[in-house]
Amino acid sequence: MGPSGQMPDIISEDAVLLRRIKADWAYRDEHGQLKVKSMAFQDRRESGALSVARSDVLEAEGKPLSAALEGWEGYGLVAIPLSVFKNLGLEVKPDPTGDDASHTLVVGNKTGSIKKRLVDACRWEVDVPGV
Secondary structure (H helix, E strand, C coil): CCCCCCCCCCCCCEEEEEEEEEEHHHEEECCEEEEEEEEEEHHCCCCEEEEEEEHHHHHHHCCHHHHHHHHCCCCEEEEEEEEHHHHHCCEECCEEEEEECCEEEEECCCCCHHHHHHHHCCCCCCCCCCC
């Protein structure tokens, strides 16, 4: 943490970014494996960016990754290495909010092929209930 108790703007290179996944963004394939749909990587209309949480901030606060789901009942959680976003040319900008120091925005054009690469990079941390 920085001197004022704020999390630094510099994101740890080994950080993962955590995306909350609601039930209609997930499905089970023919082998029963839980998968993410590419629609999970649409930008929010309000911000024009993808909202994620930073693992390094949660860890610095002594919280498990699943803490990113606090207040998000019925959602699952996937982790994607920071390097994947960077290698796709996407900008990752810390955007802490009053109740979520880990809040971060992913900015950049998320074409169909970029969304597919993000889907392929997902690792489930918490399964979506009921899917």
